[in-house]
Every structure is written in structure tokens, then in C-alpha cells.
Amino acid sequence: MNILIVGCGKAGMILTRTLCQEEHNVTVMDIKPNLAENVLNNFDAQGITGNGLIIKDLQDAGVEEAHAVIAMTDSDETNILCCMMARKCGAKHAIARVRNPMFSQQLVFMRDELDISLMVNPEYQTANEIARMLRYPNAIHVESFANGRMELAEMRVMPGGIMDGLVLSALPSKMKLRLLVCAVMRDDQCLIPDGNFVLRSNDRIYITAAHSELSKFYKQVGDVKNRIKSVMIVGGGKISYYLIRQLLELGMQVKIIEQDLNRCEQLSEWFPKADIICADGTDQDILLEEGIANVNACITLTGIDEENIILSLYAKKIGVNKIVTKINRTSLLPISDSVGLENIVSPKNTTAALILQYIRGKEDSQGSNINTLYRLAEDKLEAIEFIVRGDADYIGVPLKKLKSGSGFLIAGIIRNNKRIIPTGDDCLKLNDSVIIVTTRQKVASLDAMFHAEEADRSS
Amino acid sequence: MNYKMIGYLTGQMIRVLGILMLLPLIVSLIYQEPASRNAFAVTAIVLIVVGTLVTLKKPENKEIYTREGMATVTATWILVSILGAVPYFLSGEIPNFADAVFETASGFTTTGSTILNDVESVSNACLFWRSFSHWLGGMGVLVFILAVLPQNDTKTMHLVRAESPGPTAGKLASKMSFSVRMLYGIYIALTVLETILLTCSKMTFFEALNHAFATAGTGGFGMKNASIAAYDSVYIDVVITIFMLLFSVNFTMYYFLLSKKFLQVFKNEELRFFLSIVVTASLLIAINIIPVYGGFFKSLRYSSFQVLTVISTAGFATADFTEWPFFSQMILLILMFVGGCAGSTGGGLKVMRILIMCKTALREIRCVLNPRSVVTIKCDGKAIDKEVVRGVSYYFVVFMLLLAISVLLLSLDGHDIPTTVTAVITCLNNVGPGLGEINPSGNFSGFSSWSKVLLSLDMLLGRLEIYPMLVLFTIRKK
Numbered sequence: 001m002n003i004l005i006v007g008c009g010k011a012g013m014i015l016t017r018t019l020c021q022e023e024h025n026v027t028v029m030d031i032k033p034n035l036a037e038n039v040l041n042n043f044d045a046q047g048i049t050g051n052g053l054i055i056k057d058l059q060d061a062g063v064e065e066a067h068a069v070i071a072m073t074d075s076d077e078t079n080i081l082c083c084m085m086a087r088k089c090g091a092k093h094a095i096a097r098v099r100n101p102m103f104s105q106q107l108v109f110m111r112d113e114l115d116i117s118l119m120v121n122p123e124y125q126t127a128n129e130i131a132r133m134l135r136y137p138n139a140i141h142v143e144s145f146a147n148g149r150m151e152l153a154e155m156r157v158m159p160g161g162i163m164d165g166l167v168l169s170a171l172p173s174k175m176k177l178r179l180l181v182c183a184v185m186r187d188d189q190c191l192i193p194d195g196n197f198v199l200r201s202n203d204r205i206y207i208t209a210a211h212s213e214l215s216k217f218y219k220q221v222g223d224v225k226n227r228i229k230s231v232m233i234v235g236g237g238k239i240s241y242y243l244i245r246q247l248l249e250l251g252m253q254v255k256i257i258e259q260d261l262n263r264c265e266q267l268s269e270w271f272p273k274a275d276i277i278c279a280d281g282t283d284q285d286i287l288l289e290e291g292i293a294n295v296n297a298c299i300t301l302t303g304i305d306e307e308n309i310i311l312s313l314y315a316k317k318i319g320v321n322k323i324v325t326k327i328n329r330t331s332l333l334p335i336s337d338s339v340g341l342e343n344i345v346s347p348k349n350t351t352a353a354l355i356l357q358y359i360r361g362k363e364d365s366q367g368s369n370i371n372t373l374y375r376l377a378e379d380k381l382e383a384i385e386f387i388v389r390g391d392a393d394y395i396g397v398p399l400k401k402l403k404s405g406s407g408f409l410i411a412g413i414i415r416n417n418k419r420i421i422p423t424g425d426d427c428l429k430l431n432d433s434v435i436i437v438t439t440r441q442k443v444a445s446l447d448a449m450f451h452a453e454e455a456d457r458s459s
Numbered sequence: 460m461n462y463k464m465i466g467y468l469t470g471q472m473i474r475v476l477g478i479l480m481l482l483p484l485i486v487s488l489i490y491q492e493p494a495s496r497n498a499f500a501v502t503a504i505v506l507i508v509v510g511t512l513v514t515l516k517k518p519e520n521k522e523i524y525t526r527e528g529m530a531t532v533t534a535t536w537i538l539v540s541i542l543g544a545v546p547y548f549l550s551g552e553i554p555n556f557a558d559a560v561f562e563t564a565s566g567f568t569t570t571g572s573t574i575l576n577d578v579e580s581v582s583n584a585c586l587f588w589r590s591f592s593h594w595l596g597g598m599g600v601l602v603f604i605l606a607v608l609p610q611n612d613t614k615t616m617h618l619v620r621a622e623s624p625g626p627t628a629g630k631l632a633s634k635m636s637f638s639v640r641m642l643y644g645i646y647i648a649l650t651v652l653e654t655i656l657l658t659c660s661k662m663t664f665f666e667a668l669n670h671a672f673a674t675a676g677t678g679g680f681g682m683k684n685a686s687i688a689a690y691d692s693v694y695i696d697v698v699i700t701i702f703m704l705l706f707s708v709n710f711t712m713y714y715f716l717l718s719k720k721f722l723q724v725f726k727n728e729e730l731r732f733f734l735s736i737v738v739t740a741s742l743l744i745a746i747n748i749i750p751v752y753g754g755f756f757k758s759l760r761y762s763s764f765q766v767l768t769v770i771s772t773a774g775f776a777t778a779d780f781t782e783w784p785f786f787s788q789m790i791l792l793i794l795m796f797v798g799g800c801a802g803s804t805g806g807g808l809k810v811m812r813i814l815i816m817c818k819t820a821l822r823e824i825r826c827v828l829n830p831r832s833v834v835t836i837k838c839d840g841k842a843i844d845k846e847v848v849r850g851v852s853y854y855f856v857v858f859m860l861l862l863a864i865s866v867l868l869l870s871l872d873g874h875d876i877p878t879t880v881t882a883v884i885t886c887l888n889n890v891g892p893g894l895g896e897i898n899p900s901g902n903f904s905g906f907s908s909w910s911k912v913l914l915s916l917d918m919l920l921g922r923l924e925i926y927p928m929l930v931l932f933t934i935r936k937k
Contacts, residue, residue, distance in 0.1 A: 002633075025633040033844060041525075041616050046633035 001025070001359065004066040004091070006052035006082050007073030008035045011097065011122070011348040014330060015072065018352050019359070020044050029061045052082040058089055068093040068117075068359060076100050080116065087115040093362060095355055099123060099238065118358050122347035125354055127242030129345050130324050134228050134247065134297055136218065143374045144211075145385045145435050150412045150419055152182075152208050152383055152435070154376065156342070159201035162220070169195035177217055178421045179209035182411040182437040183381050190380040190439050192409050206376065206383075208411040208435060210419045228296040228322060229253060234281035234311055235301035236263050239326065239347070243299070244271050255290060257281040282307055284314060297322040305332050312341050381439055383411070388432045400424030407439040461527050463518035468531045468601075468618070469538060474510025475604050476542060477503045482591060483546070486665075487584035495584035498550035506542060528617025529927040532601060536919050539600055540564040543592060552585045557908035564915035566592030567600065568922035569806060571679025571774040571891035574904045574911065578684055583665065589680045590672035596922070597676025597706075597804035598646050599623060606639040621927045624801060626812055626851050631714050645713045646804075650675045653702045660695050674702045677805045679774030679891040685900065686776040693760065696777055700764050704737070707771035707799030728839050729800050733770075733810045740766045740794060744787045751783060762787070770794045772806035774891020776899030788894065792881070795888045806889025806921055808858065815843060815851045857925055862887060865917050872910045882906070886917040 001024050005012055008030040016039060019026050026045035029052060030036050039047030050057030052071060063069060069086035071079035076098045083094035095118040103110065103119065110116050136142045136153060143152045157163045166174070168181055184191045185204035191197075199205065209217060231247055233240050236258030247254050248271060255275040258264050264278040279286045281302060292298060298315040300308040305327045312325040324343040327336055336344055357373040374383045388395065399410060399422055413420040414433040420426060428434060480503035487496040523531070543566070544559035553559040558574045565572045566589050575581060595603055599622040605615055615635050620628040631638040650671050657667035666682055673680050683689035687699060708730060715723045724730065744762035745755060752758045761778045768775045769791045780791055798807015815836065822834045835842045865883040872879070874896060881893030882903070892899040903911065920928050 025637075027633045040630065044615075044633075044635050046630050 001067040001362075002062065002065050003027070003359070004029065004058075004061050004063060004069045004086070006030075006069065006071045006086075007079075008039060008047075009072065009074060010328070010330075011351055012072040013039075014348050014352045015070065015355060016043050016045055018356050022356070022360075024359075027061050027066075029057065053078060053085065055085060055089065058082075058086060064090040066091040068095060068362070070095045070097075070355060072097050076103060080110070080114065083116045084114050093117040095120065095358065097122065097351065101238075101241070118355070120351050120354055122351040123238035124242045125350045126326070126345050126347045127239050127246060129350060130239070130243055130299060131246040131250070133324055133343055133345075134231065134252070134322065135250070136214065143376075143383065145383075145412070145414075145433070149210065149414055149417070150208060150435060151211055151214055152206060152374070152376075152411070152437075153214055154204060154206050157199050157201050157203045157205060161201075163199050163205075164201045166199050167195075168193055168197045168199070175217060175220055177209070177213050177220070179207050179213055179217055180411055180421050181205050182208055182383075182409050183376075183439075185380075192407055192437065192439060206381070206437065208437075209421065230295045231255070231297045231299060232257070232287075232290065232292055232295045233299045233301060234287075234308075235303065235326075236260070236267050236276070237301060237303065239301050241267070241270070243301075244274055248273055255295070257286070257290065282311065287311075287314070288318075292320065293318050295320060297324070299324045299326075301326045305329050309336055309339070309341065313339060316340065381437065383435060383437050386434045386436065388428050388430055388434060394428060395430060396427050398425050398427050409437050411435045411437045460530060461518070461520055461523060464521060464523050465527055465531045465534060467514055467518050468523075469534050470510050470513025472510075472535045472600060472604055473506050473538065473542065474514060476539060476600075477506030477508075477510055479591070479595070480506065480546065480588075483584040483588040486587045487582065490583040492582045492584055495546070495550045495552070495582045498546040498548075499584060499588070501549065502542070502545045523617055525617050525620075526930060529621045529930040531618060532621040532923060533927045533930055535601055536567065536923060539567055540915060540919065543567065543588075546588060547585060550582065550585060552581050555908065557911045558904075561903065561911040561915050562589065563592060564918050565891075566590075566678065566680065567596035568889050568918040569593050569596050569676040569678040569772065569804060570886060570889040570918045570921075571673065572885060572897070572914075572918075573680065573902050574906075576902060576904055578682060586669060586680075586682055587665075590669040590678070593676030593678030593680060594650065594672040595676070597678065598643060602639050603643070605635065606643045622923065624799075624803070624806070624809060624922075624924060626801060626809070626815065626847050626854070628802075629711075631711065641714060642710055645710055645717075646675060649702070649705060649713075653698065656698045657695065660698070661690050661692055662695070670699065671702075673775070674699055674773060675706055675804065677703065677706050677771045677773040677799060677803075677889075679768065679772075681775060687764075688777045696760060696764050699775060700767050703767040703771040703773050703775075707767075707803045707805040708733070709800040709802040711802055726839065729811050729814055732814050733800050736794070736797060736810070737763075737766055737770060740770070740790055744783075744790055747787045748783050765791060766794060769890060770797055770805075770807075771799050771803075772888055772890045774885075774899075776892060779899050781894055781898040792884070792894070795884055795890045798888060808855070808888070811838075812851045812854065814838065815848060816855060819848060819852060854925070858887070861917075861920060861925065865913065868913055869906075869910055872907055874905070882914060883917060886914045887921040889918060889921050 003019055003024050003026050005016060005026065005028045008016065008028045012028065016026055016028055020043045027048060028036065028039045028045055029048045029050045031051055033049045036047035036049045039045055048061050050061060052058065052073065063086050069083060069091040071082040073079055079096040079098060083096045087094050094116050096116050098104065098119045099121055104121055104124065107119065110119060132142045145152065171181065172178065181193060183206040184193050230253040233243065233254065233256045236256050240256060244254055244256065255277065256267060257277045257279055258267065259280055261278050264276045268276045277290055292315060298320045300311040302308055308325050308327060312323045315323050322343065323341065324345060325336060325341050326345050327333060328346060328348060330346065330349065333344060333346065353375055360373055376383060410422050412435040413422050413426065415429060480499050484496065484499040484503060487499060540560055540563050543563040544556065547553040547559040547562060548556050553562060561574055601618050601622050605618065631641050653671040653674060654667050657670055658664050662670065669682055681687060687695060712724050712727065712730060741759065741763040744766060745759040748758045748762060749755060752761060764777050765780055780788060796808050797813055798809050799805020801809045801811035818836045822836060825832055825834055836848055837843065862883055866880055869879050869883055878895030878897055881895060882897055885891060885893040896905055897903055
């Protein structure tokens, strides 16, 4: 697809990298010549200096033939206007990064009247992600498919726990639960396991199951961290705004530490139920005084990555159960993983993933469409939800006859609201929602998946 | 520096060079020339085997940056000049290896200077390899590799930038592979067209093909001792003149034409500047040489051909301009420095740089008259980046410095001033002929072996625009 990205800051760069990897024709436009130059040097993409609000510049960048225009500048209004102009110039889809909550409240109007196909709010998406993490404290990560009917959780195998040394085929009988371990991360390598796979301690495993089964599973796994009841949030920015609302709805006790008095007053106006503390959150004495030792979760959302990392390490030392760290700079992600911080959110990556998911959904795939897409395990693993459409040769064939290759697994099927954790005897039917976990990149359709499989076998 | 990746890319180049040598091999089979056949067959096989062995294992770290890009390009060009010379040497056509290297370097850098006294006695296969090296070198050897190999490494821009001529480098489209294929597509289409037009004349198909290659790369190797003058045909003169013009225009213009952006072509300042230089110079010389040829139109035919052959840095010959009045000779000498447009196959300083330098000079004059005035340098309605403007001035300084050093070193050989100075000028600018002993009907065989190596280096420096070659001196052992 021809994609035009307007605005190439950090988020734009991440998006450019992702879309280039997917082999789209990407053109990036930025007002600053050095950023455009940067794109030329580092990516297989065109970099143009220009203003996204000037029709001539848009036309020079090929807006007429663009399948999607993504406006990623730091101003909401610029992004919205740029998208509207791009649509009038003939772009098929327009995606805008819009952060002001005032716009998301009039989403339908923006979509129907202003022709903006998708509005992405990085802070809102990040808050959603954090809230999901807090719902399952034991999981490192939880993603949901088919409107929440099926969930994919990431967790670490504890040394000495039930899971340590377990053969996977024995798992369902031992737990008396229907769930599937669909991928294992071991020593920076991502593996798709079979029944004979033996789990080791410190493996990070990915499990698909229904919501209720997943909760039961966590109870059985043993070292149950109780439900999270109290949360401490350091930093009261936009993410906090969205997050506090969700956490209060879940009935949690929320304490926010924010330095700026005006912001504190604003927050207390919006959320009378939350405790708003006006103090320097990087001061460890203050954290102790406010009872960091007694909360179930600590979320660091200050504007400085390094502070967030240090704060999280401190919270970990104190013994807080669940720690979520916000990190903006992607280059810091591997470092934070190596110091043992597991729950990391990055608004820019979240944005890129969401846009990628949308773009993939719009790609002209034969027979089946992508509904949801998640990138896990430092982008080494993808979980994709397809809908089976049209008549394909794999429909109605038992799975054990279909899959034999590596790097790909059907992790769940949803048929008429019924959840199926598939075994070799199940088969795919028309209009099924299929969740696939794969270590391959750029899977665009079910057909591609199965046909690649055949090609592998014949070679 | 990532030496493994440089080695890998160079290995790939060696393999492709070996494969390309199969083409002259075919020519030698057609014309039944056993000496050249053996030479090309042996070299091709050795290069393919060595190249394949080197590229067996792809390095894990594929990151390349500006330094790696420049080092790869330099290594490639030096190796190409040496390896490409092997068949000439093995076949015994050019018994001295320094001569063979000079001839190859002159081919790939599209200079077109020769050391051969009698071109007509050389085998067809070697003649083909000579012109074909022009064709490859014109657009860039590594760019060719990028076009044929299905690579989707993202950092290839560093390679293209180091190899493509002009003050700035860009892409035509978002995908690098598409951009280079598009460029080569235009290049091939124009070459084919010229071959067809030339076949319709006195030339045989083989001659037409070789001359088309030489024009496309703006190289200038001919197949006759008297070059194009041997055919003495108005039609051939006109066709080659037109195509020399076409190949010294920025190739982006053709892409604009294909995508129907006519206005951008029409309003392009570099193109206008280039055309006005060509027209003015042709007219001035034509008037100046009327006494030599008698009629205005006859003089115009010779003057326009000579102007284009020099400004496009091809270096064909239809007339010996050393017999022309001094004024005309000086115009041609100045034009040698100008060269083609940026992004064309021509050599020289490039019209774009001259344009920017003229504008800088004008700005300086205005600033002297009114020290408080602020003037931005604009081209095609857009301000040119300060870095680019500065780069152009420095490039000119380094270029002139290099010219002085080379002239000094070459003077050890003991030739007269016009020969020594123009030899360096013609090599640095990749033109071909000069004045004195190396006039259009003369050649470089009078120089010593070591001077030939020096001049080969000058040609490479000129083709790669100096800076990539300087990377060699900055390599430090770790």
C-alpha cells in the first residue's frame, strides 16, 4: 500500500520502521529537513520536506495515490486538518493522532462528517493497556480477542511452582482447565511448543483461554497475588487521567502523586474519589510516607524515562506486587527488561501497533480478514485474529491434517459465541474467528499462512 | 567500521562483475577470437567462484552507515578497475598491466582516455568490454547491483549517495529498489533507442551498440582511430550530439516526464542553466571557427558536437579542436570543468554546483555592498540548505587542490605544460581528450607507467567526487 506519514517525530519514526518492515511504499513528510533526511538514510522510504497543511506539498508527496495518510504531528488540530485535506485530495483512508480528550468525545461526528477513518489517542490506549494489566496481576501482559471472549496472557514460570518442569501435554489434565500454551519465550528466543515441550523456570509463556478459565488458572498456579485493591500512580499526566477513571470504575483505591499544584486541583475536581497528593514523586521519603509499602500496584508515569525506571526499581525493592513502567524511548526497552522490569508500556509502540492493526485490516487479503493484531515478546511474536471468509480449501479439514510446520499455531477458535481451545480433531468453519500465534512476520491472511505451510513441506 | 559487511558487498560486486564478463565472452564466441575467449572465460569463472565463496555467509550485523557506504564504494571501484583489466592483460591485447588498468579505469569512470595507438587492431570482445564498462560505470556499478539483486536492506541509501554524482542525492520513489530500477529502465530505454537510430546509418549493429554504450555512460571510447570522424556522416554526428545532451541531463527529469509533471521539468533551473551554457558556447565557437570551415552551418555542426562532447564529458572526436583558434580551445577547456547535470552520467563539477557557486558569489557581492542584508540562496523556488552551499564551496577548493597536486606529480614525467595540465583536468573531470600530445587524435601512451596509475587514481577521484576515496586515509586499525 502507498502510505503517507505526515510528521516524523519519535512516534512517526517507529511507525515508519514498522510499515517499512511490512514492505509498504512509505513516504514521510516533515517540516524539518533533517528529519526527512534521517528517514532517507535509515529506512527504505521516501523522505520529503514539506508542510502537511499545504495542498501542493501533499500533492508532491503523492497524496492522490495514497491508500492511507497518517498524520502524526504534535498538534491535534494540524493532524485533523491534514487528514481532512488528504481525504479531499483523494487519499482512501486518513488516520490522525489526536490526544485531546475533547475530540474523542465526538468520535462519530469526526468519522462520519470529517472523513477521518481512525483517531488514535496514544495516552488513552496506554491507559487501557495498563488497566488490563492490573486486572490480571499475575500476567505480565493480557490481550483480548473477539471483544473479550478470548484472552491471551503472558506470564513467567516461577521456580518451584506447579508449572516448573511440567510437560505441556499433561497441563490440561493437571489443571482441569481448557487452556493452551501457545508460545514460550526462552533466552530471547521465541518458540512455538508442541505437546512434548517441558517448561522451565523463568520461561515467559503465552496462554490463551477464556476469561473465567484464566482467572481459575491463576488461582491454581499458586503464589496468588491477590486482586489489586490499591494503586499508587506517580505522575498525573494525560495517561493518568484516563487510567484513574478506569481504575475507579473497577473499584480500586487510587493514590496519585503529582508535583504541579494546578494539575492536582484539576484532578481532584474530576476524581473526588481519588487521593491526590501534591509532592515530588521522585522523593523516596514521600513515597514511603504515602505508603508505597502497602499498595498492591505502583505505576510510574512521569515524563522522564529514567525516573520511571529508577522509581520502579525502588518499588520492586520495597516489595510492591505489580509494577508498571512507562518508557517512551524504545532504545531503553531492552535495558529495562534486563534489570527485571516486566510490565512496560510505551505509548509510541502502542500507537504504532494500533495503526498497523488498522492498516493490515484494510489490506486486500483474500478470503479472510484480520480483526485484531498484537505484537508480543519484543515484536518476535504476533497474535492475529482472522475471520474465515469465502470458500478456502482448509475449511472443514481437521487441524491435525493441516498444521505440521513450525512457527505457527492456532490458539483459539470462536464459533457462534462459543469458545473452542482447538485440538487436532477440530476444524475451521465459515465465519469462525480464528486466533493464530506465529513467529513469522507479515502474515496477511489465513491463506498465506496455510499456503506457506504447504510450500515449506514440499521444499 | 563493519568490515564484514563491506567484504560481503564487495564480494557480491565481484560475482556480478564475473557474470557480466560472460557478455564479452559471447562476443568473442560470435567473432571467433580464441585469445579473448580464453581470457574472458578464465577471468569470469575465477571472479564468480571467488565472489560466491566470499558471499556464502551473510554477516549477522548488516548495519552500514555513511563510512561503510563510502568505503564499500571506494573498494568496489578500485577492485573493478583492477579486475576489469585482467582480460586485456591475459588476452595480450594490452601487454603492460598498468596500461590495462588505465584503460579499465578510464572505461568505468567514463573518461574515455585511451593508451591504445591502434584501436582498430583490438579484438571485438575487448572493444565490447571497453564500451560496456562505460555503460556500467555511467550509472554506477553498485547501483546496478542494487537494481538486479532483490535486496531490501534499508541502509542502501548510503551506498547510492556515495556513488551518485551531484551535491545532493535523493530517491525517485519511496522504495529504493523501485527507484534504481526506474533509473536503469530509463537508461536502458535511451540506450536501446540510440542503438536503433545508429544502426540506421553507416554503422553495423555491433558498432552502433558500442557507440550507444559509450554515449550513454558519456564515456567516449570509439572503435576507430579517428573516433566518430571516421564515419564523416552528418546523421551520426547529429544523433550522437542529441544523445550526449540527453544523457547529461538529470535523470529525474525523465521520471518527471513519465509521471507527467511537465512544469517541473520546464521550470528546472539547472536544466535551463545547462542548456543556456550549451547554446551560448556552441554559437560562440561556431562564429569563431567560421574561417576554418567556411560556412556557418558546417561550423555549427562541429562546434555543437565538440561543446556537447566536452560538457557531457564523453570525449568523442569529430574534429581536432587543437587546430581551432585559441578562443575556442579555451571555451572547451572551461566547459571541461562544468560537466553534466547532477544525477546524470556526465562527469565534471556538475552544473548544479556551478549554479550554486555563481549564486553564492552574487550573494557575497550583495553582502559586501550592504553588509546587513540577509540573502538566502534559492534554487527551483526552494531555499538550498546552508550545509549544501558550504559543501559545494569546499568541494571546489578540494578539487582545485587535488588538481594542483596531480599536476605537480605528473610534471615529473617531463611533458609540456598544455599536455601535463590538460591530462589532469581531463582525467579528474572524466572527459577524455585534452590539448597538446593528448589532443583528440592523440592518446596517453606517451606517459610512464607510474603516471598512468596516478591518472587512473585521478579518474576514480573525479568519478566518485573525491570524498569517498578520502575514506581510505581515515581507516584506523583497532
